[in-house]
Amino acid sequence: MGFNHNGPQGPVGQMLPPGNMAALAEWKELGAQLSAQRFNRNSKGQRRLLAILAIITLILVIFAAVRINTLASNNGDQLTIHIASQQDAIIDLRKSVEISPYLFGANVLPKVASNSTDANNTGVMPYSPKMGQSLQTMGIKMLRYPGGSWGEQHILSNDQLNDFNQMLTDSKATGMMQVHLGGTKGQDDPAQLAAQWVQSMKSVQLWSIGSEPDITMNPATQKPYTADEYAQAFTQISAKMHQANPNIKVFGPELSSYFDANASFTSVNAHTWIDEFLQKVGAYEKQNNSKVLDGISFHYYPQTTPFAQPGLLLSSGNEWDYILPDLRAQIQKTLGRDVPIAITEMNTNPDRIGNQPPIPPAYSALWLADTMGTLMNEQVTYAAFYSASPAMQNPSSLFALDGSETSMGRIFELFTHLQDHVVPLAIQDDPLALFATTSKDRKTLSLMFVNKTPLTQHAQVNPSTLQIYSGAWPAEDLKIAAYSAVVLTLHRDSGEAESYNFIPPTRTSGLVAPVNSAICGIRTDPVDATVPC
Numbered sequence: 001m002g003f004n005h006n007g008p009q010g011p012v013g014q015m016l017p018p019g020n021m022a023a024l025a026e027w028k029e030l031g032a033q034l035s036a037q038r039f040n041r042n043s044k045g046q047r048r049l050l051a052i053l054a055i056i057t058l059i060l061v062i063f064a065a066v067r068i069n070t071l072a073s074n075n076g077d078q079l080t081i082h083i084a085s086q087q088d089a090i091i092d093l094r095k096s097v098e099i100s101p102y103l104f105g106a107n108v109l110p111k112v113a114s115n116s117t118d119a120n121n122t123g124v125m126p127y128s129p130k131m132g133q134s135l136q137t138m139g140i141k142m143l144r145y146p147g148g149s150w151g152e153q154h155i156l157s158n159d160q161l162n163d164f165n166q167m168l169t170d171s172k173a174t175g176m177m178q179v180h181l182g183g184t185k186g187q188d189d190p191a192q193l194a195a196q197w198v199q200s201m202k203s204v205q206l207w208s209i210g211s212e213p214d215i216t217m218n219p220a221t222q223k224p225y226t227a228d229e230y231a232q233a234f235t236q237i238s239a240k241m242h243q244a245n246p247n248i249k250v251f252g253p254e255l256s257s258y259f260d261a262n263a264s265f266t267s268v269n270a271h272t273w274i275d276e277f278l279q280k281v282g283a284y285e286k287q288n289n290s291k292v293l294d295g296i297s298f299h300y301y302p303q304t305t306p307f308a309q310p311g312l313l314l315s316s317g318n319e320w321d322y323i324l325p326d327l328r329a330q331i332q333k334t335l336g337r338d339v340p341i342a343i344t345e346m347n348t349n350p351d352r353i354g355n356q357p358p359i360p361p362a363y364s365a366l367w368l369a370d371t372m373g374t375l376m377n378e379q380v381t382y383a384a385f386y387s388a389s390p391a392m393q394n395p396s397s398l399f400a401l402d403g404s405e406t407s408m409g410r411i412f413e414l415f416t417h418l419q420d421h422v423v424p425l426a427i428q429d430d431p432l433a434l435f436a437t438t439s440k441d442r443k444t445l446s447l448m449f450v451n452k453t454p455l456t457q458h459a460q461v462n463p464s465t466l467q468i469y470s471g472a473w474p475a476e477d478l479k480i481a482a483y484s485a486v487v488l489t490l491h492r493d494s495g496e497a498e499s500y501n502f503i504p505p506t507r508t509s510g511l512v513a514p515v516n517s518a519i520c521g522i523r524t525d526p527v528d529a530t531v532p533c
Helices: 011-015 018-077 129-137 158-171 190-200 227-244 270-288 310-335 361-377 407-415
Strands: 078-083 089-092 105-107 142-145 174-179 206-209 249-255 295-300 341-346 382-385 421-423 432-438 444-451 457-463 476-480 484-491 497-502 516-519
Touching: 078 432, 129 158, 142 158, 142 382, 158 174, 158 190, 174 190, 190 206, 190 227, 206 227, 227 249, 227 270, 249 270, 249 341, 270 295, 270 310, 310 341, 310 361, 361 382, 361 407, 361 432, 361 444, 361 484, 407 484, 407 497, 432 457, 444 457, 444 476, 476 484, 476 497
Parallel strands: 105 142, 105 382, 142 174, 174 206, 206 249, 249 295, 295 341, 341 382
Antiparallel strands: 078 089, 078 457, 421 432, 432 444, 444 484, 457 476, 484 497, 497 516
16 A cells, blocks of 8 residues: 655655644645746757757758859859860850950941942942842841942942941941041041031941051041041041041941051051040040040951061960950040940951961961950950952952952851850960850850861860759760861750851852751860860
8 A cells, every 4th residue: 555655644644743744835835836936947958059059951952052053053064175275265154254255346338330420430339239238147246337448539429338237237237437647639628527427327336546547548638547636637527527426336446457566567556546645635625625526446457567477367366365455455544434346357468468478367366256255255346347348358358359258258157156245264275265155044165266277176075063053054075177167056855966167168269158057066076176065
């Protein structure tokens, strides 16, 4: 039989005197209260600890999720390019920059047999609506008119202005017009004439003044324009043009070249020439509280001496590494602001250089691909190839005399298969130049390879080695044929890829092949480089 040891009838209760029974009851009640307090304290501490642990766990989960997403994003936005004999390159799509559509421009001349205001039959360019459509196929987005020395030797008639409007309509391109600097006979007020053209050509928003003043004869001095003389004429003409339409952009000084350490014979002191021009224009703008210079423009012809080695062309792209940063610094220092750069004429050599042997089309085409890719990397805003006209066979044009595309035209067509954002790469560009572009949503990647050697080159494109990301870019092994240009396009997550390649002819009279396309994975011969992947 059980019994209670602590109750009044238990052994302990029997041992206590009767007067102490009340004290015992109080002690029991106090003990119960203390036990309840200890239980409550322990219960609250446990709940507090559990809450802290829950918060820590939540933070760790969030951090892990962020880390996984970061890794996944890196995996989807970074790829590695390995080119035999060159260092690997990391392509980070997050560093992409939009490409200016006006980078892909060309010079056009007045239609053949058309009349200028000063003479008859001064037009030189065979033109047809079909040629305008071909310019669209090449991706030409800007047409400069009339371009070259023609613009200083003749004055455009109303018919020739209308012809240019029709060219812009046929090609769906933006127009840039060159106005007279003042070297044409019978021209009394070039500023007034320029203002009239601005008012009549309302669709044209881009303008330049003169052409190569550093080698163009000033009728007042019978010597080439000095920087000061040109700056005075430029500010007067541009001010009138802006009064006629404040929304236009006027470019100058249209120098024959811009080189510093590697000056050409046509512009021995180009750096100093442009520096003086900028100072004069900057002073005018400050004094008149107005802007008359909307962009710096110059021409680019890397081979300006007869009988130069054509092979030197393929290394001339390195010049941009110091030309453009130096010029931008010069502009910012002198004007106190940035303005866009326009290369309004460019080709292998200028047509003014006589007795120049023809450059093999393979060299010219690959030079153009390398140059355009480099200008794209350098984020140049405006550029215009010289010229579209098949009448200008030296240097090469975009069209042959029969109206077909030349190797230069094919190179422009190849650029249409790139995406609209460039990913600048710091990578060795010899013997294989590489340029990367991506779509705005970073779901498509297009790479251009330019092989400037007589040997087939091999390249590997691999996504990041991380496997967390649920989707991936396809890995591709690429073969780039000797003296050729290739565009490889990869599609994110789908695993699909396609290539576009162009192999220019080695002889001037050779047949110009089309730009060929292929779905990657169909190459049956592992050593065949005519199908890149």
